[in-house]
Amino acid sequence: MHSSVSAGLVSAAALAVVLAWAVRRPRGWPEAAAAVPAAGLVIAIGAVTRSAALAEARRLAPVVGFLGCVLVLAQLCDDDGLFRYLGTWLSGRGPSAGVRGGSTARSLFARVFLVASAITAVLSLDATVVLLTPVVLIAADRLRVRARPHAYACGHLANSASLLLPVSNLTNLLAFTVSGLSFAGFAALMALPWLAAIGVEYAVIGRFFGGDLAAAPDGGGAGGRDAGERPDVPVFSLVVVALTLGGFVVASAAGANPAWAALGGAALLAVRALARRETTPVTIARSADVPFLLFVLALGVIVTAVVDNGLGSALRPAVVSGTSLPALLAVAGLAAVLAAVVNNLPAVLVLLPIAAPSGAGAVLAVLIGVNIGPNLTYTGSLATLLWRRVLQGYDTDAPLGEFTRLGVATVLPSLALSVVALWLGLQV
Template identity: 65%
Template sequence: MDSALAEALSAVLLVAVLGCAVVRPWGLPEAVVAVPAALVVVAAGAIPLAHARQEAQRLGPVIGFLAAVLVLAQLCDDEGLFSACGAWMARGAGGGPGRLLVQVFVLASVITAVLSLDATVVLLTPVVFATAARLGARARPHVYACTHLSNTASLLLPVSNLTNLLAFEASGLSFTRFAALMALPWLAAIGAEYAVLRRFFATDLAAGAQPATETAEPPAVPVFALATVGCTLAGFVVASVAGVNPAWAAAAGAAVLAVRALARRRTTPVALVRAAAVPFLAFVLGLGIVVRALVDNGLSDALGRVVPDGTGFAALLGVAALAALLANLINNLPAVLVLLPLAAPSGAGAVLAVLLGVNIGPNLTYAGSLATLLWRRIVREHETDVELGEFTRLGLLAVPAALGAAVVALWLSLTAIGG
């Protein structure tokens, strides 16, 4: 197929895939369009079968890891981990919405970093709704914190986000070095988000609330689940040192909790398969092949002319800003797939700058990340509407502040530690 025609076909199909993911007509899964689109670009010759196979092989371990983490997070919820988190937030808030916001920031940041952003969106957001209602507090500041931190707080570990896993592979860094370089940007971005949300929702936070009235015993802390998560994190480090894919550590942690849950009849094999979100995994694979077709047929060359070289502060800021812009135009997953090959030759610092952009940038628009789209659906299920204007105004304040702070922090980390 002619290169220009192949590029046009790939672009149209990418728009269709992303449009379906945003709108989800008739509640259909994202894969309904993504998988046929991938087959079309292969059948039409927009991408050689060998390249499609290479992309599938590259994404395979990442998709396997994502499935394992989704199952692990759901099993932690079944064990009562998120209910215990809600009780802790209610007690720690002491009736104060401002203190509740601090509790939400702490929990959402930790859960996002350890169990991935999907756990924060899918499992913590409903708990935050219930906790705010229990305290008589306005839910908006705390619920918005969940979606912003599901993106921003996913910077810390290679396992916190699907984009991180892709960047981790491209960076050539070890698990611990990745975390060391991203620790300061993670803290800086979260701090900026807190300052902006605290100011933006000042009226809601000043409205007051009633202290929680305990009518029942607080849920017990799920020690076994916490210990399993801790061992899984340790397994990520050991796997990185041994050169083993972290998907195996995630699978081991999920298997331990799954065997326990099945033995106690707290779950079923069907529920475990459902938790793995197989249609979403198929969507990721199909999307990756469509993006590869677009990259191969001209997008890579076009972006290569505008991606800054080097890892100086100006270059890092330029790469991060470009990544944030692209994430809001075509979604953060395609953006990272496109930009990583262009940034990798400049070194790990440039790869991490891409990650700052594609993780923080999506807080600007609904379509920036699939996590934000999923959060919006959950909010509507709780009979709360999210105004586009409010979401965008908050994003216009939070994204530049968090992205700027994170880039400065990354530049300092690279200067002190080295890439």
């Protein structure tokens, strides 16, 4: 097929099918089941050359490898009891929290924000969605408070609180590779936008669910249901996470791939867990979620085909160059809309090459848009899709109308304040 228009249409259709498959996941099949054949199709019709597809795969390989290591690290931390301990602390039953202080919905809400923001930043948004959200739902049940505010806090923060570190989100890793920033430099510029986004989320979600947070616990008592035996503090996993974070900084300063630090942290936890027969090599391999990693690689190839056959040239005039405040706001707004419509991963793959010539500020503005924008729609990010599946597994859900209203209420101010914070950081 030689027609650029035809190749562009087929590529766009392939992307739409892959995203629809990722939303529905028929019979529980992985995202890669649609993405890998679709990537093969766009290569076969000439929408993207084999050399270009291989180049894109090589570009994404370090990022995908890093993601796999972080997924293993998060799962091994869970196996070591980190999230069970956090659940106890959230319920106000840990050694550093009294029962009375943690017994109200407001107290739980504040604790969820603190923990979800930290977990998202350090162990990635996947850990918040897959591992922390069930813990939060169980904590709300134990305290007999309404779960909605706390569940939405996890879902929103998995996106908007992933701004801080290159390791917080796959989109961050992609932006980090083209930003020219060090690990510490990235974190320094994104610290204020991260705090701004979290602050807006806390204020707006708290107001939106004010009635739920003010309601008395079901069944009276302040203490909630019995939380059972208190788990020990998971000292080993906490130390390994701290060492891994330090390793990220050192690796970045040395010009090495931060994946080596993540691999080292995962290896420390894995060796200990295997020696204590708390896991198996097969379980560890599964936690890397290889089908999802293949999906990311295949999606990169498909997006390359879409960009090369019309989308790139169509969007380029819409991306305002420069790092003035109006330019950064325009770029972040476009990124947010694109993420909400076609998912944040394709959005960041499309926009980064266009924004990169304007420098690190424009790249980070794209990142703010693609990380905050997904809170507008169910399909905005894979994390949101997975979050809904987690909720449904606990006999709850996020109705479309409610989800959208809350998204509109949080995204616009979060986006604006975060971009202003980024602009201020760039002036220093």
